[in-house]
Amino acid sequence: MLMPYRRNTVASERFAERRRRENEAPKLRAQVPTLTSLKLLIEEQNGVGSTKHVRHVMIDSAPALFLVPCGDPRCADGEHDLTTTVLRALDTRKTSFQGDDDCTGSVGMGYCARVIHFNGTAEYRA
Helix, strand or coil: CCCCCHHHHHHHHHHHHHHHHHHHCCEHHHHCCCEEEEEEEEEEECCCCEEEEEEEECCCCCECCCEEECCCCCCECCEEECHHHHHHHHHCCCCEEEEEEECCCEECCEECCCEEEEEEEEEECC
16 A cells, blocks of 8 residues: 655645634735735745745735745745735735745754745725
8 A cells, every 4th residue: 555645744734724724814805904906926035046926815815814835845844924014014005015034944954944035016995
């Protein structure tokens, strides 16, 4: 009988935990009722290179929780929690904002060296 890969099990458990936290979080629409659009440009740096992606937030269904998993498959328990920075910017109706976050996980016996930089753009109802 084949055993499932440990890495897939750990990744599945992390995904399930992140999903549970998102489901328990208040909805973004309730936290920032005048918000009409939100986009996050996320760049993850690993010391050698970087990857970029854009996250378009679905305002009506999104939780008021902004978690980005670490992009290093070897990282244990790594994620970037952007929630405080993003909600602070949205609460003050900023139309553009930025921030940085170090990974909270570990690779082997050391800390994960991944860092993300993000730029947010938001629009609001009058």
